[in-house]
Amino acid sequence: MYVTIPTDHYAPSYHFKPRVSRGKSTEVSFKAGAYLYFEGDAVERLYEVKSGVLRLTRLLEDGRRQVISFGYPGDIVGFPASGLHHTDCDVLVDARLQPYSRAALESGANDPQLHQDLLEAALREISAMQDHFLMLGRKSAAEKVASFLSVLAERVGDDMGNYRKISLPMSRADIADFLGLTTETVSRSLTQLRKAKVIAIENIHTVIILRPQALLALSDGHQDMVA
Amino acid sequence: MYVTIPTDHYAPSYHFKPRVSRGKSTEVSFKAGAYLYFEGDAVERLYEVKSGVLRLTRLLEDGRRQVISFGYPGDIVGFPASGLHHTDCDVLVDARLQPYSRAALESGANDPQLHQDLLEAALREISAMQDHFLMLGRKSAAEKVASFLSVLAERVGDDMGNYRKISLPMSRADIADFLGLTTETVSRSLTQLRKAKVIAIENIHTVIILRPQALLALSDGHQDMVA
DNA sequence: CGGGTTCTTGACTATCTTCAACGAAAGTGG
DNA sequence: CCACTTTCGTTGAAGATAGTCAAGAACCCG
Numbered sequence: 001m002y003v004t005i006p007t008d009h010y011a012p013s014y015h016f017k018p019r020v021s022r023g024k025s026t027e028v029s030f031k032a033g034a035y036l037y038f039e040g041d042a043v044e045r046l047y048e049v050k051s052g053v054l055r056l057t058r059l060l061e062d063g064r065r066q067v068i069s070f071g072y073p074g075d076i077v078g079f080p081a082s083g084l085h086h087t088d089c090d091v092l093v094d095a096r097l098q099p100y101s102r103a104a105l106e107s108g109a110n111d112p113q114l115h116q117d118l119l120e121a122a123l124r125e126i127s128a129m130q131d132h133f134l135m136l137g138r139k140s141a142a143e144k145v146a147s148f149l150s151v152l153a154e155r156v157g158d159d160m161g162n163y164r165k166i167s168l169p170m171s172r173a174d175i176a177d178f179l180g181l182t183t184e185t186v187s188r189s190l191t192q193l194r195k196a197k198v199i200a201i202e203n204i205h206t207v208i209i210l211r212p213q214a215l216l217a218l219s220d221g222h223q224d225m226v227a
Numbered sequence: 228m229y230v231t232i233p234t235d236h237y238a239p240s241y242h243f244k245p246r247v248s249r250g251k252s253t254e255v256s257f258k259a260g261a262y263l264y265f266e267g268d269a270v271e272r273l274y275e276v277k278s279g280v281l282r283l284t285r286l287l288e289d290g291r292r293q294v295i296s297f298g299y300p301g302d303i304v305g306f307p308a309s310g311l312h313h314t315d316c317d318v319l320v321d322a323r324l325q326p327y328s329r330a331a332l333e334s335g336a337n338d339p340q341l342h343q344d345l346l347e348a349a350l351r352e353i354s355a356m357q358d359h360f361l362m363l364g365r366k367s368a369a370e371k372v373a374s375f376l377s378v379l380a381e382r383v384g385d386d387m388g389n390y391r392k393i394s395l396p397m398s399r400a401d402i403a404d405f406l407g408l409t410t411e412t413v414s415r416s417l418t419q420l421r422k423a424k425v426i427a428i429e430n431i432h433t434v435i436i437l438r439p440q441a442l443l444a445l446s447d448g449h450q451d452m453v454a
Numbered sequence: 455c456g457g458g459t460t461c462t463t464g465a466c467t468a469t470c471t472t473c474a475a476c477g478a479a480a481g482t483g484g
Numbered sequence: 485c486c487a488c489t490t491t492c493g494t495t496g497a498a499g500a501t502a503g504t505c506a507a508g509a510a511c512c513c514g
Contacts, residue, residue, distance in 0.1 A: 455514105456513100456514095457512100457513090457514095458511105458512085458513085458514105459510105459511080459512075459513095460509100460510080460511070460512085461508105461509080461510070461511080462507105462508085462509075462510085463506100463507085463508085463509095464505105464506085464507085464508105465504105465505090465506090466503100466504080466505080466506105467502105467503080467504070467505095468501105468502090468503070468504085469500100469501085469502080469503080470499105470500090470501080470502090471498105471499080471500070471501080472497105472498085472499075472500085473496105473497090473498080473499095474495100474496085474497090474498105475494105475495085475496085476493100476494085476495085476496105477492100477493085477494080477495100478491105478492080478493075478494090479490100479491080479492070479493085480489100480490085480491075480492085481488100481489085481490075481491085482487100482488080482489075482490090483486105483487095483488085483489100484485105484486090484487090484488100
């Protein structure tokens with residue numbers, strides 16, 4: 001999952017559409033804390049996230065970290081480059097994953113439809129990452145946090161009548177490393193949104209979106225709408 | 228071209244390797260200033276850059292801009308998502324391009340090897356973008372500019388004995404929008420590198436790398452090595 | 455050569471980070 | 485299950501980095 005800015009050009013359904021009858025399910029389960037793979041590992045399989053949440057990270061030698069993305073249901077993780085993984089990947093929330101062989105990505109010989117679907121997922125990934133660039137490079141801290149919450153609310157929020165509830169299974173440090181901020185700044189931004197009554201913080205890992213429209217406006221820099 | 232941090236795991240040859248005998252060349256030429264496509268256009272063809280430089284950009288409604296990447300020889304541009312282009316693309320330096328049909332990317336029926344090559348290019352693109360995230364999210368202005376120059380020197384620099392010469396056909400604003408900075412900050416960072424005798428600025432669009440090792444060190448935050 | 459754009463530099467400001475302290479939450483072992 | 489310890493999150497104050505605004509210099513183009 002990246003923070004992508006919805007545009008009119010294209011439909012917002014930005015993630016993997018599993019084909020219903022892909023034969024017998026061969027899903028596997030991973031517990032929170034488990035690692036799927038490390039940077040430099042040879043890629044054996046890709047995974048479609050069916051449930052749970054994954055975390056993909058990349059490290060700089062001096063310890064600086066970037067969370068590349070969070071893997072939510074509908075996402076495909078593990079695309080190889082030169083046959084290798086280029087991130088670490090671990091599990092934040094117990095997950096069920098559908099593995100696909102690397103061969104299925106690289107050749108359509110066995111299952112042309114799957115090949116096609118995986119290729120499309122890779123191309124969507126590129127597009128989503130481009131959007132994410134815009135956010136990392138050009139948005140303020142407040143806008144980044146608002147964007148992040150908006151995307152989560154849209155993709156995995158629970159509808160509660162007027163509000164939406166989202167779970168934040170990742171730490172503040174994860175959010176910070178995802179958005180290119182510090183934990184303190186993330187915390188302050190959340191507090192700010194809370195004080196503006198745009199969100200309510202039920203507990204550390206649960207946020208209620210009180211005014212989705214205001215949050216969306218903030219995420220594009222219309223700070224006027226907050227009032 | 229993205230700003231990727233070389234890691235020991237994988238070979239540094241990170242771009243498209245054209246197969247020598249891909250039949251008759253059907254290259255096309257574009258003049259500086261020409262647009263290849265706009266965001267929202269249907270993707271007809273991908274292009275392999277043979278010579279020249281392209282610029283891929285994405286805009287926010289309020290005018291903020293992100294330069295997604297620069298297209299240098301060896302790069303493939305124009306990967307579709309849902310069949311559409313998700314950036315604008317124009318020409319900075321007169322370019323020769325090898326077009327490939329979108330069909331060649333999406334199916335291996337006609338030319339399995341080309342299909343394979345294009346898929347690999349897409350996967351490399353994902354990996355390179357992940358590196359770029361780390362730079363956008365976690366590097367200081369000085370590190371970003373140093374990284375940018377290092378990558379350019381490595382990929383398209385001219386060897387001049389002890390030094391390397393690079394051409395910067397793009398404006399300072401382009402560099403800024405690529406690195407998530409302002410033109411002023413880019414300018415100041417270059418001045419700083421010049422004063423530290425790491426680079427020399429031959430003219431606005433030509434930079435000499437006097438101490439490549441120091442530049443590389445700076446790009447990873449070892450500011451000690453500058454002295 | 456002249457006019458407009460781009461680049462550089464300076465002074466000032468804003469935003470975000472850093473450092474530090476405290477409180478809340480979660481994990482551990484008796 | 486509770487006390488203890490450690491980690492995580494929030495808040496404040498101070499500082500640094502990058503942005504903004506403004507002016508002049510360099511460059512480009514007709």
